[in-house]
Each structure stands twice: as C-alpha cells, then as structure tokens.
Amino acid sequence: MTYCVGIRLNAGLVFLSDSRTNAGLDAISTFRKMIVYEKPGERFMTLLSAGNLSISQSVREILQVERLPNGDDEPITIWNATSMFDAARVLGSAVRRVYEQDGPALKAAGIDFNCSMIFGGQIKGEAMRLFLVYSAGNFIEATRETCFFQVGESKYGKPILDRVLTPTTPLDEAAKCALVSMDSTLKSNLSVGLPLDLLVYEEGQLKSDRIVCIDNENPYFRMIHETWGQRLREVFEGIDDPQWDGGAANHPLMTDTGRYEPMRKIARPEDKIV
Template sequence: MTYCVAMRLNAGLVFLSDSRTNAGVDHIGTFRKMNVFETPGERVMVLMTAGNLSISQSVRQIIAEHKTAAGKTIWNADSMYEAAQIVGEAIRLVHDRDAGTLEQFGIDFNVSMIFGGQIKGERCRLFQMYSAGNFIESHDENTYFQIGESKYGKPIIDRVVTPDTPLDEAAKCALISMDSTLRSNISVGLPLDLLIYEADRLAVTRFATIDEHNQYFQTIRATWAKQLRTVFESIDDPVWKTAPDEAIQAMSTIGQKSQPLRIAPPPQFGIHTAEPAPLQTLAQDEEGGSRQHH
C-alpha cells in the first residue's frame, strides 16, 4: 500500500508521496512513487502511483516512450489534458498485455495514479487516473486528490486547503496529512518525496526527500501531536445531568428521551430480563430530589 496526495492551488501544485510498497513482519519494500517528466522552460509533469508495483512501473515506462497514432507523446502533447490521455492509453496498453495473465495467478489489475503539471501556454492542471485509463480533473470545488491509504490524512486537508492556500502552507498540510497516515497504518512509510511547483516556473525548483532524520518533519510530528492533545484537553468533558440552558457541553438534558436500541432474548430461551437501569438523562429537580426519565 502507499499514500500519495497532490493539491492544485492558484499558486501552483504540491505533490507528496511515501515510498512503501509492501509491509509485513519480516519484509518491507521501498520504492519511490513520484516520477517527473520535465523539459525546463516548456513543461513539467509529475506522476505518482499506487497499487501493483509491476503494473505501475510498466505504465511509467510506456508513458515515457509511447507515441499515439497522431504522433503525440508525453514530451510534445499540446495540453495537460492530451498528456493525461496518453497516460490513460499507456494504462490500457499494459492492461491489454498483462491483465489476462495476472488473472490466471489470482492477481487483480490494480493501479491508480495522480498526474499533474503545467505545459507552457496553459494553467496548472491535476488529474486522477484509474485502472481503466479514464480520469477526472481537479477543480476549485475539489482542490486535491489522494491515492492509496487516503482515509487517515483526508480530514486535515478538508478543513484547511482552499484554492487560495499558499504553497508552503499547503505543503505543511500535506505533511501533517502524511504524518496522520504514518501513525495509523504500517503499510505507509518513510522516506517521502515532496515536490512544490510554482505556477509558470516550468521547472522543478523545490524538491525534498524526507526521512526520519529530517528536522522539519520531526518538528511537525511533535508539534501536531502536542497541539492536538492541548486542544483535546481544553474541551470540557460531557455533562450527563443538567437543565437545557445550564451547560453547552451537556450530553443530555431534561426532557430528552433518548434510549439505546436494546435487543431482547427470544422467549423460547427462557431468559428473564430485569428492568433496565435508569439512564443519566435528567438534572436534579427544584426540590433537590432526583428524577429519572426512561
């Protein structure tokens, strides 16, 4: 498994990938997932891959060499959309060649990719590629794509990133997203590749490979964990017995008729069930007595 994330912003593009392809008790595979196709001053394109490693490596090789019937290649495509079509065609070529044989060995044709960049004369663009070679494009309503083990790193991006987010701030968010994933899933691992592309530069100028010794990433990990704990501890614990207007942190209030969904044993089992214990849903009444609501 892997985790890759890319963001399309007004200021440019951010790409981040891990390098783990297999995890187990006694085996960890490390292969870099980010590939750059660059003609400085004319085009910069970045491809990140997840899924079956042999498939993704084959697709990457074909992308670099493939020429369409119209004579177009990744190196002379007129637009990023046309380049994405070439990537999709490469995926289908590998599928046509290998999918049947893989199926005989019980292996699914499993590959997903993020492809983005800029060709001179047009804006930055970002695409998510699927196993069928089809793809979707990022727009302002959806400024980022993830592939691989994406669920742990998604919440922070949803809360922080907009098209107007500066590149360095987006990179920081991507690294926090990656840290959340690293903490929760052993199938994602260091080192990381981080590429920040400034719109209209048409060259790679900001790139870093990040391992466990990288000071900034260690600062992010420590600071994020500490601040999360601080925020968590600053939130009041729930109050179970209160009047509706007494505490905003009330878990339940007077007049609230909530009950768990209880499953009763079938009569033929002969099991006698006692009356359920009263729930803590009401505050003290005005006379100081206790009223319980069932």
C-alpha cells in the first residue's frame, strides 16, 4: 500500500509520497513513488504513483519515450507538449500501453490492473495544473473547489486536508498540512511507511530545489509527529463531556429534537420493530 498527495494552490504545488511497498507482513520493501521531470525555464512536472508496483514502474519507464500522434506534426511527448493537458494525455497513453502489454497476463494470473497517479506541474506559457490519472488512462483535473488529490491509503489523511486547504493557503502551510496528513496515515496504517519524499514548487519558477527525503530521524517531521498528537489530545480534553443527568450545561446533549423520537426499546416478543 502507499499514500501520496498532490496539492494545487495559487502560490504553487506541493507533492508528498511515502515509499513503502509490501506483499505481506514479512515482505516489506522501499521504493520511491515520486519522480520529477524538469527542464529548468521550460517545464516542470511531477508524477506520484500508487497501486501495483510493476505496473507503475512500467508506466514511468514508457512515459519518457511515449509519443502521441499529432496529425502531420511532430508526435507529442512530455518533453515537447505545449500544455499540461497534452502531457497528461501522454501519461494516459502510457498507462494504456502497459495495459495492452501486461493486462491479459495479469488477468490470467488473477491480478487486477491497478494503478492510480497524480501528475502535475507547469509548462512555460501556461498556468500550473494538477491531474488524477486512473487505471484506464483517463483523468480529471484539480479545480478551485477541489485543490488536492490523494492516491493509495487516503482516508486517514483526508480530514485535515479538507479542513485546512484552500487555493489561497500559503505553500509552507500546505506542506505542513500534507505532513500532518501523512503522519495521521502512518499512525493508523502500517502499510504506509518512511522515508517520505516532499517537494514544493513555486508558481512560475519552472524548476524546484525545495525537495527533501524525510526519514524517522528528520527533526521537523519528528516535531510534527509529537506536536500534532499532543495538541489533538489537548483539544480533545478541552471539549466538554456529555451531561446525562439533566443538569445545567452550556451544550446540553439530552434535548428534544422536535422531529425524531428517541429510540424505542424492544421489551416483549409482540413489540413491533417499526
């Protein structure tokens, strides 16, 4: 399993991925899920992948040379695409090519063709864009209403992203939010693990040097882990306990909704459930 998150903001892009893969409790390995394609001053693209490792590695290999027909013009590749949309089309084509090559054999072995990818970046002359690419090679794009995508084990880290992120969130705050999201996932799921790859891209730069590999000795991530758990407990303890005795309370629990009856108890065989 894995967990990756990509965030598109007005100020730039944030990408974060773990590196754990496993095929059982005693078959745990480390493989990077992030890859960066960069021509400084011309284009910057980042790919995060989740799902079957052999499929995602094949897609990443083919993506560098995949060519989309373009009429009588030069075929489109990720290196000459004039828009991130076209670059995402090339990625979708690479996914379908791997399916054509390996899909029948995987199906015969009872293995699903399972991969999902986050692909984002910026090409000179165009705004930043972020896409979520599915196993069929089709994709959707992040919008102002949905400014982040997750792949892999997403449920544990989603609440903090939903509550904090907006398009106007500063880049460093979004990076902190992504790390808290990852820490929540690490706490709840052993199939996601360190080290992590974190990349922050500033809008219009067409390159990024803000990339770091984070292991369990990283001082900032250790601070995130310890502080987030402590502050959650403090906030939890600061919330009033429910009052069941009918006494005075700032936020009473035992109130009449006016619409729904309290749950009825079944006391005799002849009592009706409905």
